Amino acid sequence: MHPFSTCHAPAERADSEKIIAQADLFAQRTLSRELLDAVPTLLAILNAQRQIVFNNRALLEFLGGTDAGFGLRPGELFGCSNAHLMPAGCGTAEACRTCGAVNAILSGLDGRKDSREYRLTRQEKGHHQALDLRVHTTPLFHEGQRFVVLTIEDISNQKRRSALERIFFHDILNLAGSVQGVSQILVEQPDDPDFDEMLRLLDSASSQIVDEIKAQRTLLAAENRELQVSLEPLNTRAMILQATEMYRRHPSAQGKQILTESGDDAWFFSDATLIARVLGNMVKNALEACREGETVSAGCALVNDCIEFWVRNPAVIPRDIQLQLFQRSFTTKGPGRGLGTYSMRLLTEEYLGGSISFTSTAEEGTTFRATLPLRMPDLTDSNHL
Known part of the structure; x- marks a missing residue:
């Protein structure tokens, strides 16, 4: 497979010399740099090839490392399981067509602000870790070059809690409604010829309630x-x-x-x-x-x-x-x-x-x-x- 093959975003990358030069544009210990390191928001600056040229301290701490990851693309830094499916890396696999982060970054490079959810599965210590993130992108022109400011919110706990609660209440209420309906029939029509079938349905629905709770x-x-x-x-x-x-x-x-x-x-x-x-x-x-x-x-x-x-x-x-x-x-x-x-x-x-x-x-x-x-x-x- 050609090293610049892609199923979605452009595959080409800037070379290491250009990455170093671009990183130097944001390396000075200015007040703005210190402010970016002070805020808790996860933040990175990407070049026109979607490669990282700046990360703030919050992002590095979130990932549990000290390597700034200059030259990597976001999915490669986060360990996304799709980032290495193609030789050109993050953004170029077929699965990347539905990636919120890649598509938001492409919008930023086209000069538009964007905000999308970014779901990814990463490998951490040999195990899968699911992350639900929200990414925001803003175009940035600096020293005559095109960049994108990428900010990231970790909404994993919020999404997990919301999904679990909605699934639980949706399924339990449906099953409890069945139990209630059958119980009312048994109370109101004790001589119903389908009494045995009603009991079977009641037993089945109550068993499913217990099963949903255990699940x-x-x-x-x-x-x-x-x-x-x-x-x-x-x-x-x-x-x-x-x-x-x-x-x-x-x-x-x-x-x-x-x-x-x-x-x-x-x-x-x-x-x-x-x-x-x-x-x-x-x-x-x-x-x-x-x-x-x-x-x-x-x-x-x-x-x-x-x-x-x-x-x-x-x-x-x-x-x-x-x-x-x-x-x-x-x-x-x-x-x-x-x-x-x-x-x-x-x-x-x-x-x-x-x-x-x-x-x-x-x-x-x-x-x-x-x-x-x-x-x-x-x-x-x-x-x-």
Whole structure:
């Protein structure tokens, strides 16, 4: 691949000599420089090639280092997982087309102020860290050269809290409404011929309420690195059957079919609760993507000394959504509904030692796969990741 290949922003970079000269323009110990270092706002100045020529102290402290990162682009400094997908680095991969930071910077270079949300996943000490940021860009002309002032707000805690609260209250209120409705019928019409069916619905809805509460508790513990992993022998077919049976009576399954295909019957060691969360999300997402009359299929197979669980639905995910699917706060379901795929990856990759992937084509629909080791290391004494 050509070193200046790009799928989005221009790939060319200024050489090190020019970077040093541009950095010197902002290096003098003037009052303005001292003020920029004094404010708590994360701030950087970028040249016309989107390379950093100045960082203030707050940004360096946020990243936990002392290297100013001159010559790097923002995604490279932040450790964005997309920054090294192309030889030319940050801004040039296909996934960068949906990046708030790159697009805001390009607006700044075109002479327009801009403000956008910037979601990224970075590698920190071998683990994924999701960041939700808001970036602001302002054009700057200095010494006859074009620059962009980039300021950054960390809104990760705000976004996470908002998403968790909205998901929790949305799902719990829906389920509680079902319990209330069925209970009222039982009270008002005790001789209803469908009494037994009403009891079954009441039991199902109350079980789902408890399950939703447990799911939120698990996700909070996972994000806080407090989740305990408990290993035990598990059966592959039993786990996939449990996941599909759990959602046969779920509201999202109304008018749709769930087909559990026969797969490899094997035993493996992992955490039953966490796998149930991952597989449950895979099935639920597939059902929500389907229309009435369509079928969701699920199965499992042994692949290269690993167990692969898969769930397929006939819908196709648009390409721009595919590029953002595992970001924590990205959603196509309305405000605050974007943690399903994110939690699948968080639990699978950070706690279960596996990986999550998907394919989506018009010919075959969408298939999510969770690939897990047959025996993962015992993390009992070291799972505060």
